[in-house]
Amino acid sequence: MTSLVLIMGLATGCGNSSNSSAANNESPAKGNGPQAASPVTLKMWGGVPPESGPQEVIDSWNKDHPDVQVEYVRFVNDDDGNLKLDTAMITGQDVDLFVNYTISHASKRVESGLALDLSTFTDYNIDEKMGIDAESWKIDGKYYGVPTTKSPFFIALNKEALDAANLPVPKEWTWNELREYAKKLKTGDQYGFIQNMEPFVDPIDSVLSQEGYTKADGTSNLDHPLVRQWLETLNGMMKDDKTTPPLGEQLTSKMPVEQVFLSGEVPMLNIGAWLLRSSNNFTDFPRDFTIAFAPVPRLAEAADDYVSRGGLGDYISINAKSKKQEAAWEFLKWYSDGGMSPMAAGGRLPASKDANQDDAVKSLIGDKSDSYDLDSLMYVMFDNQTPTYVRSLPQEVMDLRSQEYEKYFLDSQSLDQTVQAMVTRHNEYLKQNK
Template sequence: MKKKKWTILMCAVLFSAIVTGCSDTVSKVSSETKKDKKVTLKFYSHGTEASYNWRKTINAFEKKYPNIHVDLIVLSEKGDTQEATKKLDLAAASGDPMDVLMFSESASYAQRVSMGMAAPLDKFIKKDGYKVSEEYKVDTQINGKHYALPGKFNPWYVLLNKDHLDAAGLKVPKDWTWDEFMEYAKALTRDGHYGTYFHGPQDGSWMEYMRLALASEPENTEFITGKGKSNLENPLFKKSLEIRLKMEKNDKSAVPYADVLSKKLHYRNEFYNQDVSSIIIGSWMNTELGGSEQLPLNFHLAVAPYPKNNKNEKSGYAPVTTDYMAIAASSKHKKEAYTFIRWYTTEGQIVQGKNIPAWNKVSDTDLKKIINHILNSAQDPERVDKESLINVLTNAKSSKLISPVPNQAEIYKVINEEYEKLIFGQQNIDKTIQVTNERVQDILNNK
């Protein structure tokens, strides 16, 4: 009987050992399989192949990280960011698999963060051991957390007709104030053309032209403060209105706002047809600086930095657009998604070669290569003052991001409406600021 019990016990021990051994083997094989398993990331972007060179860029990433495959989903074949945003929201609402999201501007990015669409990146950033504010030119922080890393870097700048500058005996500015900008525009208003052209505001859009002086600062540059209150009593908002009023009414150096609306003018035509000597615009224009078949460059072009408010201040601050690269909150592959985002916003930008990167560690040599590549795709790149362009793009800075409020569009329309009363002589500046501030504060109070 004892022998039988011993035999049963030994069999149980042997069976347990076999099962454990098999389990270890299965676990090991499973671990190796998991290690070698290729992860597919669903990447949603508004960018087209022509604008972003995706095949070359993604191929380079997959070569470096063979276990990560990137499945690109282009949300608009036209590169229309509004269409792309609508389709992205629809895909999210439908529960489609998502890993990497690209937002085209700060309002869209901040709004979708508030909707819970993006996951914070801070634990990955901490593990990598860098500070976003030091590593990149664009601050992507919202309420103390980073939900995205910036891709391209498109600061606003001033495009100048260098032939008009030469005729007026003016040099290309490397550092200037708004007062000097106004002096230049006044001196350039001659021979049948205006000194400058402002493309906005228009029906609540192109609102950058309503915060000219505000945008020259390192922080507090929006119509709303970081605490969600009206910023319209800021003296720099008044200064922005004064710039517009003085240039159009007193100096007559800017294209009249009434003409912009009634004639449906466009900044590209105004500048390239030499009807104006300068435009303040975003550096998405880099690819068009050398002209095209539709709008040839028949003059020499130079680039100046966005003006600052006072001579003793640091220069380079300007409105900036970027691509906000985020991890979808619903992603099951957050680590791999971060790997792609970090690579894309650093060395991936150099591989892509289509835009100026927001990454601070791009060497001067790489920057010049990218600029050469961008300019050489134009019709007449030799007419562009390349050194002035490099100087501006190298020294440009982004101000601190302020999260937009949910009713941002309504606020923009109010500011636009009251500005029109000012520019059409229906109310003075002080009245404009008082009424605009009251209306905007009402919107914020009733949100």
């Protein structure tokens, strides 16, 4: 706490230097003659490597806007990287725009006074531009950023492997059906299905984001029947079917799941649109098969109430302490309405209705269109009408439940013990955070 007070004091000291010409975007006067205005320089912090789209976006803007130049600063989107970003803003370093990748990060920055309330601008209607899914990113009824990308998650499929097994590309299916696909696609000692760890727990959230993480009496809902079903299904695939890697093997080996899928070793991969960043890279990830795409399966048999992880992402905020907010806003509007199209090369599709989706698709697949099943690609990216959710669960709850279900998958506690432990710890968290 003492360190935080000192840091905040330093930030206050830095913020009070507004009487300097630099703080007001003016060049220091040299003599009494008229001086040419220096270009405004904006610093945008994001988690995507520059070569995967951001640098092309920045270069395009800078070419047409000599008076406002943007520099891209990359931070790694993990705990250390997000702390680096927060520290930079708290201590008054140059941050004018920054990307939030989760609502929890965005909310904490709003609470700390680091994100600007965008209702101060009235010339851009976020709801109209981005559609109903944008609502998920409101914080206390307001936008403190613009959700700029569509963020589809899907099952990537080896189309030739499916054809050999006489299996169609699904447009809607259940986890039990995926389990059967994995059995039929498994060859020898190879697995039939593999997952990136980021969407690993999405089946639980697809249920509880709708049913509620708490019951009517305010207690934990982590013992929901479909939570148990997810645990049993996945454990069966690991231990009985041997169609997906045991969790211990995947964690200890830090299995490079994208590489494993793209090498043709495993025919099904649960992942998000960032796969395209690697699947378009034939230099590092050569492949000789066509990639097809299917929606993420649901746990329940009935499809009526199913929602899928996805919605909108890359929530870009303006630093509330920035002295260049007007310039940052002009750039953010341009970026949101299509300037970001080169980001599609890394699987980030523009969310704005005014963005040119043809340009985005060209960036998405480049010159590799013959290596994709385009019908299924377009379906999961644009045509699938399944409602979506954005994960908004506090990080503390995510951590406690993962600690418990890992024990189950690692055979150190039973299913009943796992569910009870998750509920008990969640209830303790709820009492402490009333």
